[in-house]
Amino acid sequence: MNNLLYGLAWILVLALLLSMSVGHQRASNLPSVDSTLSETYELDSTVLTLSTVASNLNATWDMAWGPDNWIWFTDQDGKVSRLNPETGQIIELLQIQDYYRKRLGLMSMVLHPDFESHPQVFINYSHIQSDSSIVSRLVRYTYDGKRLVNPLLLYQIPGYLGHNGSRLVISQNRKILWATGDLKQKETVQNPTYPNGKVLRLNLDGTIPKDNPYPGSPVWSMGFRVPQGLTYTVNGNLFIAEHGDATDDEVNLVTKRASYGWPYIAGFCDQPDEQGNCPDSAVAPVKAWTPTIAPAGMDYYNGTIPEWKNALLLTTLKDQSLRVLHLDARQEKIISESVVFSGKYGRLRDVCVSPAGDIYISTSNRDWNPPASFPIKTDDRIIRIRKSGTIPQSMQTAKVQSQAGTSNAASLYQSYCESCHKGDGRGVAGSFPSLVTSTRLAGEKSTLIKFLLKGSQSSAGEAMPAFSFLSDVQLAAISSYARDKFAKGAPGVSADEVARARKSSK
Ligand code: HEC
Structure with a gap:
């Protein structure tokens, strides 16, 4: 009898455990998408197919199309990897040791445009020094065919827990452009002797170009808050996307020595408290958004999707969308905007365009600020957007x-x-x-x-x-x-x- 009761009790306990674990699974059954997810999306005349090409990543900050036709990408935990976008194979190239991840960590990356003769990769990450001060490092690595090796510190500037930016690009004339955040130090953003809230410009060896506007200084232009998008259009115009404060996220056309207003002006000079304060020299944005959308990575597109030709593609975090910003023929003005994929994939951190005209977006649902109902199990992901048909x-x-x-x-x-x-x-x-x-x-x-x-x-x-x-x-x-x-x-x-x-x- 005793034994029987014992046995029954055990069965009860087991059944309870089982039901709990099933219940638990149900409870955590977030919108689950398998890693081969593929779905279509219709524009006016074009059918797009979206496929997940990589999953279980960790806040992918930057993606660059490599000369090997793989996507090179960074994650915030200090890793640089290569992804074969056709097979999904991922090969790790580097795990940085001295990065500091608190909110931020490893951020942007850019590959040398002459990669065959100069197999170099430039990366920017946060580092904490022995005196507890945070710095932002620009380091150059060399690709030996397998790993990224021989780090060389090119430049170091003060950092912070947030408001660092950043994004890196290399110009046609082989200078590195580096968008930096204001570090929450508004007083120094308009001062060219400080590197925060700027676009910095350096030679690829970290020295300062002779034709920079302020002799001996890396500063190229100033007045930015938190820029995370930086890209050249095909005709060589440089656009930057940045986070505003309570209002006015912005896209600006960056030119030498120009100032873009922050912290005196947010967006256009249109508020009573701004109007007395707007210096003539402050350049107005090409576009501003209130309510804010939290813009991140940005790339120029002129590929095979006709609706999106000659546009800036801009990912957003807070708004969880991809913004298609149609440019005028001179690529100086934004003439219209379309918003796609709102809320579908969560926070989007970067976008990368392949030479064949495919678009890749990366999610950032495992960063410090995940939105409601994210991350899903397979986050973070890299998702390909490809034209797959035309509507008759x-x-x-x-x-x-x-x-x-x-x-x-x-x-x-x-x-x-x-x-x-x-x-x-x-x-x-x-x-x-x-x-x-x-x-x-x-x-x-x-x-x-x-x-x-x-x-x-x-x-x-x-x-x-x-x-x-x-x-x-x-x-x-x-x-x-x-x-x-x-x-x-x-x-x-x-x-x-x-x-x-x-x-x-x-
Ligand atoms: C960025 C400003 C701008 C936008 C946006 C714009 N236009 Fe125009 N539009 C102009 C200018 C400037 C002219 C005069 C061009 C000229 O004199 O050759 C013009 C001229 C015209 C004319 C001829 C007017 C006449 O004198 O008889 C038409 C029609 C027209 N636009 C239609 C449109 C339509 C439709 C759209 C939207 C699809 C549009 N425009 C968008 C600036 C704009």
């Missing part, structure tokens, strides 16, 4: 017809045209012509479409951007909307008509 013209036309005159066409007009021609179409006298009185808008369709595709420069020197990056469907919707609203009676434009005009203007 007939379906695109159906899409437009169902959208004609609806809020979608209105929102296209709002994102692409309204900043100049205004919501009522009346423009800005002396700068942007009125569409209400425009014979071009009301006139022959193919002439109008060709004008929109090509853009124009007014005699007053104002530019109308070329809208050839928009899909046939989008252009049809915008022109139909504008003609309906501002050129009363002018018939709508179909996607086929746009396609024909596009062909004949080539």
Whole structure:
């Protein structure tokens, strides 16, 4: 009897344990995505396939496309690795010993552009010294075919637990550009003798170039808060993305000696307490966001996805999205923005474009500030975005017809045209012509479409951007909307008509 009770008790305990463990599994059953995850996403005319190419990573901060067609990447725990994006194989190249991970750790990395003759990798990480002060190190390693070896400290600046930045790029003329954070020391951001809140510029051996604006100083431009995005466009313009404080995240076009306002100005000089304070010399941002989105890595895109050609791709942490910032033909202004993948993958830290036009994004859900419902089991991940198909013209036309005159066409007009021609179409006298009185808008369709595709420069020197990056469907919707609203009676434009005009203007 005793034995029987004993046995029953054990069975009960076991059953209880089992149910608890099942219950526990259920409780922690976060949105689980397996590492071969693959799903599609539709743009106006393009189908994208998204695939997880690496998982179980640890806050991947930086990705660079290597000369070996592998992705070289860093994680915040001091590791540099190579990833074969086709097979998923990962090979570790380096585990830094002297990094300090508290909030930050290992951050950015850039490969020597002449890698064959100079197999060098430049990395930036936090380090704590014996007196407990934190520094930010720029170190050059050499790739021996297997590992990163022979570290050489090129430059060292003060660091902090946060607000370090950073991002590294190398210019065409072989200088290293290094975006640094303000270290929460606002007083020194506008002072060129301090390296915080700056874009620094160094020779690849760590010495200071003779043509820097402040002799003997690495400072190239200043007035940044927490920059984590830095990239060149194909025509050589340098863009930086930075975190604002309570308001105004920014993208800026970086030029020599320029100052971008922080800490006196956040975003545009548009607040009462800023206006008395804005020096003429402060350069306005190319774009600013309030509420903030927490922008991180940024790359220029001109690949095979037609909707995204000639754009800056910007990852965001807080907003958990990829931002497509469409540039004008001169790659100086952002003419519109599309937001994709909102909330799908959590925090996004970096983006990398392959020569074939694929895009890779890295998540950062295992950093110090994970969002609700992340990390998922397979975080952190590197996800590939690849064009996998085109939506047939007939379906695109159906899409437009169902959208004609609806809020979608209105929102296209709002994102692409309204900043100049205004919501009522009346423009800005002396700068942007009125569409209400425009014979071009009301006139022959193919002439109008060709004008929109090509853009124009007014005699007053104002530019109308070329809208050839928009899909046939989008252009049809915008022109139909504008003609309906501002050129009363002018018939709508179909996607086929746009396609024909596009062909004949080539
Ligand atoms: C960055 C400012 C800007 C944006 C954005 C812009 N335009 Fe324009 N637009 C101009 C300028 C400047 C001109 C005058 C060009 C000229 O004189 O050659 C112009 C001219 C035009 C005209 C001809 C007006 C006339 O004089 O008959 C039309 C039509 C037009 N735009 C439509 C559009 C549409 C549709 C969009 C959105 C897809 C758009 N524009 C976006 C600046 C802009």
